Amino acid sequence: MTKQIPNLITLLNLLCGSIATILAVQNHLVLAALFVAIGIFFDFFDGLAARLLNAKSELGLQLDSLADMVTSGLVPGIVMVQLLNNALVSKDGFYGSWDVENHIFEYPMLSFIGLAITLASCYRLANFNVDDRQTDSFIGLPTPANALLVLSLPLILEYQPVEIFVELFTNMWFLFAFTVLSCFLLNANLELFALKFKNFKLDGNKTRFGFLLLCILLIVFLKFIAIPIIMLSYILISFFKKPSHA
Template identity: 50%
Template sequence: MNLKAQIPNFFTMLNLFCGCVALVFVADFGFYWAFGFVCLGIFFDFFDGFFARKFNVAGPLGVQLDSLADMVTSGVVPGYVMYKMLAEAEVNSRFNAKLNTIETLQNEIYVIPFLGFLITVGACYRLAKFNIDTRQSDSFIGLPTPANALFVVSLPLLWNPDVCPYQVIDILTNTWFLLSVTAISAFVMNAEIPLFSLKIKNFSVAKYKLQLFFVLLSVLMLVFLKILAVPLIILVYVLLSIFNNIVNKKASN
């Protein structure tokens, strides 16, 4: 057995392990811990590809393992988080409407929260499509599942008056808002929208000025906005990519 070839697979397994642990915390509404383990899983996901390229040991087994691990960490976890958020939003909305007591409401089964798993379905389709799409070696088409996972898993962390004003929290806990996020999330992962990659092969300020600007802006947002910066960074990433596509299209005409 080539031990060097197993190093990337080891990091992939760590990604999968982090995803499994995150699921346990989501089940108990431990969203902060779940977010932390998703971040750790994405960190390991980056290094499995890094070592595969560095040791020149990339192969079909690693590709399949990577997608299976991502399916848990960046597919099942955000879908489960959205399910939990929608369930909580449903309970709160019905309680505020004084339709029943909180004890009875918590024992009811709602259909709407299960729609949160459309994120999982969208992630599964994207990962399968990514494995056979030869166009995404240097950039992405559609939002990568790890970025989408970070966006979704960070949302319940904003349900805190120390992070967001009450008016914003009211929006973030609204069932229709969460369903909209679910639909947009599943769509953007699979949309034919070219997104710039942060992989830098031959460093050049002129060539990678967009990437450098995005990284600098992300750091500043994290410093000043902290956890609120996470979903905003993903939004900025998509919007910058769309703007870059428009500029490049005009330049080529």
């Protein structure tokens, strides 16, 4: 029975992602972000539970990727579609609807560019499963980290509506560029240290503990604006410190 505990945690990740999907489709982006965050919390601990219980399995690996595809792949793509839709409908000449047998679908076609994030996430997850280099480090930005990066936009708009950020995050060209950047980071040949702990000993986890401390400090002082800064810091720390020795 204990062998199934990690799989149960993974399924809780999938459950949160499924709820977040429904919320994102309904344009409840803040609530969607909340459930994605909870799902990523479960994703953080399922691998640790598998190692502690000696319950690692091929089934667990596949479940983890499938759950991540929903929580950290599908949801951020839908959120970007909604952000692009909101930006596009405010611009004259970009708003339009599709009339398919009198069923009106009121989304500009350009907004679906946001789903490129979902496609790039799928490719990244599939590549991760067949890439034997990604045992002690990641190649490219992990999908949970990318999901948090995308979902930080509606959170900043809602809770920290500083004028410059509002102008940026509601600008369609910025959102197009952000989508391209997101897809690039997911599949770039960038070696990043793994965020998941094999144990909680200081030895071998100094970079991870230091990074978590940095995250806490940034979130306390900057709140949601800290999330993009954290992702940039993650990339820079990995660049200056060899991940395999993290």
